[in-house]
Amino acid sequence: MHADSSPQHAVAKPPLPETGSQSGYANLPVTKAPGWHGIIAWDALLNGMATGLFLAAAVSELAAPAVFMRVAKVAYPVALVLLLVDLGLLVLDLGDPLRFHHMLRVFKPSSPMSLGTWCLTIFSLPLTAAAGLSLLAEVGWDFEWARITAVVVGLLPGFGSAAYKGVLLSTNAQPGWKDARWLGGYLTNSALLMGCAELLVLSALMGQTQAAAILRTAFIVLLLLNVIPSGLLFANLRPAHALLYTREQQWRVGVLIAAGALIPLGLMLLKGDLLFILVAVTFLLAESWLIRFVYVKIPHTSPLEVRSGGIV
Amino acid sequence: MASREQELSALPPASDPPRGRLSVMLGRLIDPFLRGESRGLMSEVLGRLIYPFLRGEAPKPRPATGFYTDTTVCIGCKACEVACKQWNQLPADGFNWSGNSYDNTSELSATTWRHVKFIEQFSHESSSNLASLDTASDESPLNRWLMMSDNCKHCVAAPCHQACPTGAIIQNEFENIYIQADICNGCSCCIAACPFGVITRSDMGGHSHKCTLCYDRQRDGLEPACAKACPTQSIHFGPVEELREQARERVEQLHQRGVPQAYLYGDVPSETYSEMHSFYLLVDRPSVYGLPDAPFNPWLHMMGDYVRSVAGGLAAIAVLLVVVFLLKP
Numbered sequence: 001m002h003a004d005s006s007p008q009h010a011v012a013k014p015p016l017p018e019t020g021s022q023s024g025y026a027n028l029p030v031t032k033a034p035g036w037h038g039i040i041a042w043d044a045l046l047n048g049m050a051t052g053l054f055l056a057a058a059v060s061e062l063a064a065p066a067v068f069m070r071v072a073k074v075a076y077p078v079a080l081v082l083l084l085v086d087l088g089l090l091v092l093d094l095g096d097p098l099r100f101h102h103m104l105r106v107f108k109p110s111s112p113m114s115l116g117t118w119c120l121t122i123f124s125l126p127l128t129a130a131a132g133l134s135l136l137a138e139v140g141w142d143f144e145w146a147r148i149t150a151v152v153v154g155l156l157p158g159f160g161s162a163a164y165k166g167v168l169l170s171t172n173a174q175p176g177w178k179d180a181r182w183l184g185g186y187l188t189n190s191a192l193l194m195g196c197a198e199l200l201v202l203s204a205l206m207g208q209t210q211a212a213a214i215l216r217t218a219f220i221v222l223l224l225l226n227v228i229p230s231g232l233l234f235a236n237l238r239p240a241h242a243l244l245y246t247r248e249q250q251w252r253v254g255v256l257i258a259a260g261a262l263i264p265l266g267l268m269l270l271k272g273d274l275l276f277i278l279v280a281v282t283f284l285l286a287e288s289w290l291i292r293f294v295y296v297k298i299p300h301t302s303p304l305e306v307r308s309g310g311i312v
Numbered sequence: 313m314a315s316r317e318q319e320l321s322a323l324p325p326a327s328d329p330p331r332g333r334l335s336v337m338l339g340r341l342i343d344p345f346l347r348g349e350s351r352g353l354m355s356e357v358l359g360r361l362i363y364p365f366l367r368g369e370a371p372k373p374r375p376a377t378g379f380y381t382d383t384t385v386c387i388g389c390k391a392c393e394v395a396c397k398q399w400n401q402l403p404a405d406g407f408n409w410s411g412n413s414y415d416n417t418s419e420l421s422a423t424t425w426r427h428v429k430f431i432e433q434f435s436h437e438s439s440s441n442l443a444s445l446d447t448a449s450d451e452s453p454l455n456r457w458l459m460m461s462d463n464c465k466h467c468v469a470a471p472c473h474q475a476c477p478t479g480a481i482i483q484n485e486f487e488n489i490y491i492q493a494d495i496c497n498g499c500s501c502c503i504a505a506c507p508f509g510v511i512t513r514s515d516m517g518g519h520s521h522k523c524t525l526c527y528d529r530q531r532d533g534l535e536p537a538c539a540k541a542c543p544t545q546s547i548h549f550g551p552v553e554e555l556r557e558q559a560r561e562r563v564e565q566l567h568q569r570g571v572p573q574a575y576l577y578g579d580v581p582s583e584t585y586s587e588m589h590s591f592y593l594l595v596d597r598p599s600v601y602g603l604p605d606a607p608f609n610p611w612l613h614m615m616g617d618y619v620r621s622v623a624g625g626l627a628a629i630a631v632l633l634v635v636v637f638l639l640k641p
Contacts, residue, residue, distance in 0.1 A: 024431030024458065025602030032419075032509040034500035055625075059632055064640040095498015095518025099478075102364045102497045106479035110611065113501045114477035163621040171614045172504035173471060178610055184621025192628030210641065218635040225631055229624050299504075 031173050033299035036093065041293040043089045044165055048187060048288065050082035051162035052195025054127060058151045058158070060199065060215070067211050071203045073134035076151075078202070080131040083124060090120075112171055116164035123161045126154030162191040169295070176240030176298035182232035183295070189229045190288055193222045197264075197281040204274045216272045223265045223284075230261075230291070237298070244301045253294060260287020338366050364478075364495055376487035377530065378589030379539065379547055380555035381461055382562060383601070384574065386546040388414060388428055388459040395541035396426040399526065420462060422514035425523040426538050431458035431600060460592065460601050461538070461547055464489065464510045464523035465578060469586035472502035472511055474611050480520075487552075487589060488525040496520050507585075507607045525590075552589050559593055571595060577603060584608045 057075035060068040091100045104121065108114040129150035133143050166184025170177055177183075196219050203212040241250055264280035396402065402423045410418045413430035420427045434455050467473075470489045473481045480495035481502060491502075491511075498518040502511045511522045526536035534540070539549035548555055556579050566574035577598055578591035585607040598605050 024433075024596070024600040025429060026597070026599040028602060030509050030602060030604050031507060032503055032512060034504040035513060036500060036504070055629065056632060059629055060636055063633055063636045067636075067640055093499075095500070095513050095520075096496075098360060099364070099495075099497035101361060102478040102480070102495055103499070105364045105495070106477075108474075108477060108479065110474045110614075111477045111501065112614070113475065113499060117477055159622075159625060163618070163625055166621050167614060167617045168501075170617050171610045172475070172501075173507035173608070173610050174504055177504070178608070178613075181613065181617060182620055182624075184617045185624030188621045188625035189628045192625060192632065196628075196632060214636055214639045217639060218632050221631050221635060222628055225627060229620075 029175070031175065031299070033174060035095075036296060037300065038293065038296070039089050039093050040169075041289060041296045043086055043093065044169070044187065044292040044296070045285070045289050046082050046086035046089065047165050048162065048191035049194050049198060049285075050079045050086055051123070051158050052191035052193070053082065053198045054079040054123075054130075054154060054158050054195070055162065055192060056195035056199045058155055060211075061151065062148075064214075067208075067214065068199075071199060071206055071208050071211050072151075073137060074202050074206065075199055076127065076134045077131040078198070080124075080127050083120075083127060087120065087124070112164050112168035116161065116168060119157045119160035119164060123154055123157035126150040127158070130154060163188045174299040176237060176244075177295075179240060180233060180236045180295070182229050182236055186226075186229040186233040186291075189222075189226050190291075193219075193226050194285065194288060196222050197284050200277055201281050204272075204277045212272065212277075216268055216277070219280075220265065220268050223261060223268070227261065230257075237295070240298055243303045244298065246304065253290070256290060257287055260284060260290065334367070338362050371485040373487070374485045376552045376589060377525070377550060378466055378488070378552040378555060378591070379463065379525070379536075379549055380559045380579075380591055380593070382546050382548070382559070382593045383458065383460040384566065384571070384593060384595060385544045386428070386459040386461055387544055388430055388457070389543060390428050391541040391543060392426045392461045392538035392547055393417065393424065393428055395537040396523070397424070399529070399537035400425065400524070420464075420510050420512070420522070422512040422516075422521040425463060425521070427462045429458075429460045429462055429601060431460075431596075433458065433596075458596060458600065460594075461542075462602070463538070463590060464525070465508055465591075466523075466525060466589035467586050468581070468589065469609060469611075471505035471507065471609055471611060475501040475505035477501060484527055486525070486527070486530055488527065488530075489522075490524055490527050491520055491522060493517075493519050493521065505610060507604055507610070523590075555591075559591070562593060566593075566595075582606070584612060 053075050057068070057072040057079070061072035091097045094100060103114065103117040106114065107118055127150075130147055133147035133150060136143065137147065163184065166180075166187035169187075170180040170183040172178060196215060200212060200215040200219050202208075203215055245253070260283050263283045267276045267280040267283075270276065397404065402425065405417050405421070405424055408416050408418065410416055412418070413432050415428070415430045417424045417427050466488045468487070470481070470483070473483060473489055475481075476496075477499060478495050478497055480492045480497070482490055482492065484490045496519040498513050498520065500513055500520070502520050503513060511520050513520050526534070526538075529536055535549045539547045548558065559576050559579060563574050563576060573595045574593060575595075576591060577594050578588035581587045586609065592601075592603075594601060594603075
């Protein structure tokens with residue numbers, strides 16, 4: 001605004017009032033927080049679980065059909081159910097849920113929400129086809145080529161559906177959120193991690209030992225890989241957290257999040273039993289939800305100074 | 313002001329934009345439902361489904377209009393707030409004691425599209441002299457009231473406009489940012505995107521609302537209600553280029569009169585934000601008026617965020633593929 005060097009545009013620094021005077025609106029928040037609360041944390045989790053499960057199943061099945069075909073056929077319907085619940089939450093979160101379809105009257109790549117809505121809409125079609133054809137195959141009507149086609153077609157919109165969410169929640173003017181450059185990287189990476197974990201649970205439940213063994217290794221590597229984007233995300237959010245939470249509160253949440261990552265890692269390194277897998281995946285999902293919840297709450301949390309009465 | 317209105321009234325009144333063929337066809341299809349000739353659940357559902365896809369052709373661009381608000385002559389009378397509420401039929405906000413001077417509406421909201429801000433800058437030493445406000449010492453910058461009538465900035469590259477996924481937020485023919493309330497579905501993306509905290513979702517309909525720059529009045533050749541009501545000409549309305557000239561002359565005038573801190577906020581673009589079609593003459597830091605000192609358009613980060621997002625996903629897929637290929641029998 002004040003890039004112009006002419007005197008009338010320069011930010012003049014007039015003598016400011018000293019003690020006893022007020023600095024006007026200087027210490028009040030400028031932006032308004034959108035009405036996005038816990039439901040959005042659940043949406044971000046379910047979006048990752050649905051898209052991640054589909055992508056993990058599709059990639060594994062296409063890479064090694066002999067090993068993963070059976071578990072993938074179960075994974076697609078599960079992913080569809082998760083996606084439907086997620087879409088339900090998205091609709092419910094609108095101010096006017098009956099106008100959900102208004103999202104589809106334009107395609108605006110400049111709007112992450114528009115891009116995401118189109119990705120989700122397109123993704124839901126091949127996912128439904130893949131899920132339906134997988135179920136039909138179970139009752140003897142096998143249209144294998146059609147199912148594989150649906151899986152391949154779903155890859156790109158599925159990936160888009162996973163990738164838009166972080167950009168939506170970081171491309172805005174909200175305190176904290178606007179600095180979260182690695183949110184998208186974390187959420188997309190986390191989606192694949194959760195997808196791999198879910199596929200591992202399904203493999204273990206179905207007794208697919210070969211698939212479970214491969215996925216267990218992949219899960220361990222992905223857990224380690226996820227430390228990078230989550231570390232970068234927390235580095236982005238550190239200044240905002242310092243303003244909002246006491247050191248003790250930050251430590252408490254930090255320990256919970258670290259436990260959510262380390263416990264699954266330790267369990268998976270120890271043993272690949274069903275019980276170990278279930279506990280590990282439960283910890284991972286809880287940690288993933290906690291990170292999303294803490295993130296969504298940032299613009300709704302008053303700074304410490306305000307809470308302690310430091311600011312009028 | 314009256315002459316300006318006469319000038320505007322002389323402009324040919326704008327008419328409703330013509331519709332395209334598809335829109336006409338869709339319109340015919342749902343017309344019975346909209347007029348209530350056909351009833352029942354199916355009719356309701358069909359009407360709701362088709363309605364948002366009805367489109368008119370974009371009206372021909374007109375000269376960009378906007379506001380220039382000279383805060384140095386604002387007297388805090390709130391006539392603009394009242395005129396805005398009256399013309400736009402916005403409900404009252406109740407009698408609230410905000411504890412902040414004479415500010416009882418506190419902020420811009422879905423029902424308050426103009427908000428007069430009050431900033432009391434008095435030092436302790438002079439508080440005992442408040443009774444004698446005509447003394448020279450009380451005219452110093454340390455003992456003053458700042459007042460500012462705030463509203464939507466009608467940014468040229470508006471983050472709310474970029475964020476809106478329904479196309480409800482448009483830049484109209486006057487290059488003002490306008491929310492089509494019948495299209496908005498209350499997703500709140502615009503609220504998250506606005507760096508000025510202008511837009512709010514209404515509790516009543518669940519849709520976003522803000523200043524329309526009196527689009528309806530402009531189309532009929534009238535000036536916005538707030539500018540019309542302002543008794544001190546703090547709020548100027550007109551073609552943006554003319555307003556900028558006028559504002560720059562005023563700044564020069566103030567500098568010559570011993571107010572060196574006067575400057576314009578939002579009249580020209582910065583490296584991180586576009587110019588605004590509603591800009592202000594201020595005499596203190598923007599933050600004192602509740603404005604960001606250096607507004608930033610969040611969309612400057614979008615491509616980078618997408619790249620990181622895709623990279624995070626591709627890295628995970630690559631790991632999965634490598635493990636599968638390495639360990640498969």
